[in-house]
Every structure is written in C-alpha cells, then in structure tokens.
Amino acid sequence: MLESRELTKKFGAKTAVDNVSLSMEPGHVYAMLGPNGSGKTTWMKMAAGLVKPTSGEVFFNGNPVGIESRKDVAYMSTEPYFYDWMTIEAAGKYYSDFFEDFSMENFLIMLREMDLNEKDKIRTLSSGMVAKMKIALTLARNAKVYMLDEPFNGIDLLARDEIRAAILKAATPEKLLLLSSHLVEEMEAIADRAVFIRKGVLIEVRDLEEMREVDGVSMADRYRAIFGHGEVEA
Numbered sequence: 263m264l265e266s267r268e269l270t271k272k273f274g275a276k277t278a279v280d281n282v283s284l285s286m287e288p289g290h291v292y293a294m295l296g297p298n299g300s301g302k303t304t305w306m307k308m309a310a311g312l313v314k315p316t317s318g319e320v321f322f323n324g325n326p327v328g329i330e331s332r333k334d335v336a337y338m339s340t341e342p343y344f345y346d347w348m349t350i351e352a353a354g355k356y357y358s359d360f361f362e363d364f365s366m367e368n369f370l371i372m373l374r375e376m377d378l379n380e381k382d383k384i385r386t387l388s389s390g391m392v393a394k395m396k397i398a399l400t401l402a403r404n405a406k407v408y409m410l411d412e413p414f415n416g417i418d419l420l421a422r423d424e425i426r427a428a429i430l431k432a433a434t435p436e437k438l439l440l441l442s443s444h445l446v447e448e449m450e451a452i453a454d455r456a457v458f459i460r461k462g463v464l465i466e467v468r469d470l471e472e473m474r475e476v477d478g479v480s481m482a483d484r485y486r487a488i489f490g491h492g493e494v495e496a
C-alpha cells in the first residue's frame with residue numbers, strides 16, 4: 263500500500279535516506295526505529311509528499327505520492343504547525359477547513375478522552391497537552407495512513423497512556439500506522455512490525471510476534487543488537 267523504491271534523499275554531501283526500498287501494508291502498526299539522524303523524519307516527509315526525493319519514488323496504492331495521496335496520508339510532524347494564539351477548538355476548525363476527512367465530532371471526543379478543554383488557548387498548554395492535541399488533530403482525520411513522528415517524546419507516563427489508547431483505537435484493519443520514537447519499550451506495546459534504519463540505510467523490517475517466537479527476542483533486544491553498545495536510547 264505504501265512503498266518506497268530505491269528512495270534517496272541528499273542534503274548537500276549528506277545522504278539522509280540511502281536507497282531505501284520498503285513496503286508497508288494496512289492492518290499493521292509499524293515502529294520506525296533508529297538513532298538520531300537515521301533518516302526517519304526524512305523518509306516520512308517524502309512518503310507524505312512533503313519533501314522531494316533526490317532519486318527513487320514513493321507509491322501509495324500504486325500511484326506516486328503527491329497532491330492526491332496527501333488526502334489519504336495524515337502526517338504529524340515534530341515541528342509546530344499551528345498558531346499558538348489559537349484555541350484548541352480553532353486549531354480543529356483550521357484542520358477541518360484544510361482536510362475534507364477531518365471530523366470535528368471525533369476530534370472533540372478525543373479531546374474529552376485525553377482530558378483537554380477545547381476552549382483553552384494553545385499558548386497556555388504544557389508540552390504534553392500540545393502533544394495530545396496534535397495526536398487528536400491527526401487521528402481525527404479519516405485517512406488511510408497515519409504517520410506520527412515522535413508522538414511520545416517529552417510526554418509523561420499518564421499522557422503517554424492516553425496517547426497510546428488513542429493510537430490503538432485508530433489502528434483498525436484497513437489503516438496503516440507508522441510511528442517513529444526513541445522510546446523503544448513504549449513502542450513495543452503498540453507496534454506489531456518494526457523498521458530498523460541506520461544512517462539512512464534500511465537494516466530490516468520485522469514482524470514482532472514472529473521475532474519473539476522464532477528468535478526469542480523483543481524489539482528492544484533487537485534494537486540493542488543492531489545499534490547498540492548495550493544501551494537503548496531514551
């Protein structure tokens with residue numbers, strides 16, 4: 263459904279994504295894992311049609327990604343993309359103007375579930391509250407693919423529980439979810455497949471249940487084996 267073929271992105275002399283061929287299917291939650299600067303964000307931005315590859319292509323349902331696929335792919339960036347003078351409700355209206363598939367009703371339900379008040383101004387929110395709002399804005403779209411870049415970073419345990427619940431609710435058999443995070447153990451409770459990437463190069467894509475059963479290792483064990491000096495990044 264979402265496939266990159268020999269995808270490369272260079273920034274000057276730096277190769278951020280290096281010839282990555284990768285295919286992902288609906289009905290799965292993928293964790294994209296790799297140390298800082300591995301190319302996760304760059305891969306996602308190209309898959310979302312926001313960054314132009316240097317070479318190679320990304321296909322969504324067999325068509326090159328672009329304006330059309332942006333309707334089906336909901337991408338949550340780590341960068342701020344709304345004005346902080348807005349209320350949470352106004353950010354929802356902004357989204358509904360922009361995305362036909364945005365459901366204000368679902369957004370408000372998610373806000374309740376995550377203990378947010380739509381009348382609050384964004385600038386008065388803590389970073390964890392902003393993270394929850396961003397998740398709600400993204401998941402309130404009825405997209406086919408959800409890509410969430412670092413949904414848990416800097417978020418306390420209770421807010422992480424709420425975010426995890428919202429993500430798992432969105433993970434239905436017809437949807438494809440892709441999450442990047444350094445919180446490997448957190449991701450283990452959500453994802454069923456892992457994409458390991460290092461210095462822009464795809465190392466492997468693994469089914470986590472199969473990996474646990476056949477190899478007897480967890481995602482964190484595998485992360486340590488691939489990247490590690492015995493430590494998992496936090």
Ligand SMILES: Nc1ncnc2c1ncn2[C@@H]1O[C@H](COP(=O)(O)OP(=O)(O)OP(=O)(O)O)[C@@H](O)[C@H]1O
Nearest residue numbers: 273276277278296297298299300301302303304305
């Ligand atoms: N706009 C840019 N201009 C120049 N270099 C860039 C740009 N965007 C990314 N890079 C470089 O490309 C490499 C991959 O960055 P990217 O943000 O994709 O990695 P990442 O795996 O998402 O990292 P992190 O886990 O730290 O968020 C890094 O070396 C980064 O410095």
